[in-house]
Amino acid sequence: MTSRHRTSSLPWIFLAVILVMAIVAGIGIYHRRQHLDTLKKEARATSVKQVIGFHPLIEAATSPLVLPANVIAFKDASLYARSPGYLKRWFADIGTKVKQNELIAEIETPELDAQVRQAQSDLTTAQANYDLAQTTATRWQALIKTRTVSVQDLENKLGDAAAKKALLEAARAHLQQLTALQAFEQIRAPFAGTVSVRNVDIGDLVSAGTAGRELFHLVDKHALRIYAQVPQAQAPYIIPGDHADMTVPEHPGKHFRAQVIKIAGALDTTTRTVMVELLYDNPDDQVSPGDFANIRFTMPMPRSDMRIPVTALIFRGDGLQVALIGARQHVHLVTVVPGRDFGKSMEILSGINQHDILVDNPPDSIVDGEPVRIASMRTLKAGEN
Numbered sequence: 001m002t003s004r005h006r007t008s009s010l011p012w013i014f015l016a017v018i019l020v021m022a023i024v025a026g027i028g029i030y031h032r033r034q035h036l037d038t039l040k041k042e043a044r045a046t047s048v049k050q051v052i053g054f055h056p057l058i059e060a061a062t063s064p065l066v067l068p069a070n071v072i073a074f075k076d077a078s079l080y081a082r083s084p085g086y087l088k089r090w091f092a093d094i095g096t097k098v099k100q101n102e103l104i105a106e107i108e109t110p111e112l113d114a115q116v117r118q119a120q121s122d123l124t125t126a127q128a129n130y131d132l133a134q135t136t137a138t139r140w141q142a143l144i145k146t147r148t149v150s151v152q153d154l155e156n157k158l159g160d161a162a163a164k165k166a167l168l169e170a171a172r173a174h175l176q177q178l179t180a181l182q183a184f185e186q187i188r189a190p191f192a193g194t195v196s197v198r199n200v201d202i203g204d205l206v207s208a209g210t211a212g213r214e215l216f217h218l219v220d221k222h223a224l225r226i227y228a229q230v231p232q233a234q235a236p237y238i239i240p241g242d243h244a245d246m247t248v249p250e251h252p253g254k255h256f257r258a259q260v261i262k263i264a265g266a267l268d269t270t271t272r273t274v275m276v277e278l279l280y281d282n283p284d285d286q287v288s289p290g291d292f293a294n295i296r297f298t299m300p301m302p303r304s305d306m307r308i309p310v311t312a313l314i315f316r317g318d319g320l321q322v323a324l325i326g327a328r329q330h331v332h333l334v335t336v337v338p339g340r341d342f343g344k345s346m347e348i349l350s351g352i353n354q355h356d357i358l359v360d361n362p363p364d365s366i367v368d369g370e371p372v373r374i375a376s377m378r379t380l381k382a383g384e385n
Contacts, residue, residue: 082184085109
């Protein structure tokens with residue numbers, strides 16, 4: 001009885017052992033699969049680029065616009081010889097202040113002087129020929145009344161007198177032309193100013209016109225023109241009559257107040273900027289023509305600046321782009337329109353908004369649609385340049 005009971009219980013024990021082994025094996029397989037899934041997830045996570053995100057910075061558009069500018073004398077003239085010759089003497093050197101019409105130099109023109117003497121002789125001859133022809137014509141007009149000369153002969157004499165008169169006028173005009181050129185032997189100041197350049201000395205051969213060398217350069221520093229190129233986005237907010245502060249390197253910390261007087265009516269198609277002319281009264285001659293200056297405009301602008309660090313910009317063949325992170329953390333390469341360059345940051349006029357998340361220092365290999373993971377968020381500070 002006892003042995004029969006043992007014999008009948010053996011299959012159940014065997015089944016229990018098999019069941020336990022199956023359960024253990026199933027648990028092992030389950031844990032192994034979980035481990036493999038974890039490894040796959042970790043592998044996928046490590047293959048996704050980790051990036052630093054940030055939101056564009058919004059600043060009120062109260063920042064002044066500072067632009068480089070060129071300073072030019074309000075009156076600026078290059079003095080050339082009008083007739084060829086030799087420099088006889090000069091009376092003003094560099095730095096000399098001269099009055100309007102003051103004699104600066106004299107040119108000796110022997111060839112022109114000879115031409116003037118020849119023209120004077122030609123005028124005297126033409127005058128004598130005209131006087132004789134006019135006298136003859138007058139006599140023949142008297143003779144025609146007595147019918148001692150023919151009408152044809154009278155007309156010939158009258159025509160000869162008219163021709164001699166035309167030659168006289170031509171000779172007089174030629175002499176006047178040469179005399180006018182002879183007056184240019186004296187180089188005079190066209191306006192009151194300062195001689196800034198003297199390129200000739202006594203005895204130098206000078207040529208006529210701008211093909212020759214510049215003899216003197218004259219500037220009037222009492223008023224200065226300042227020229228600046230204003231970017232297209234800011235040009236509408238500058239109007240004639242506005243004032244701007246000017247600084248020059250030789251007077252650090254000192255500001256000079258200039259006024260906008262003219263604005264070009266068209267953009268430069270190369271730089272997309274507008275030429276603005278300002279006027280500065282320079283009574284103390286503290287600013288010199290040719291100075292490099294900075295012009296600081298303060299103007300109301302009905303919008304706010306959206307700035308991003310220049311490290312977020314992508315320079316590719318499709319134009320200036322940024323990497324925008326979408327809702328599912330996939331990258332979208334967006335083309336933006338830049339505004340002012342502040343050095344470390346750039347103004348963005350369109351393409352993004354203040355709620356977008358952008359990638360700072362995007363990898364060169366980043367492509368549109370690529371998944372990324374935000375490792376941290378950078379907070380931009382107002383006033384960062």
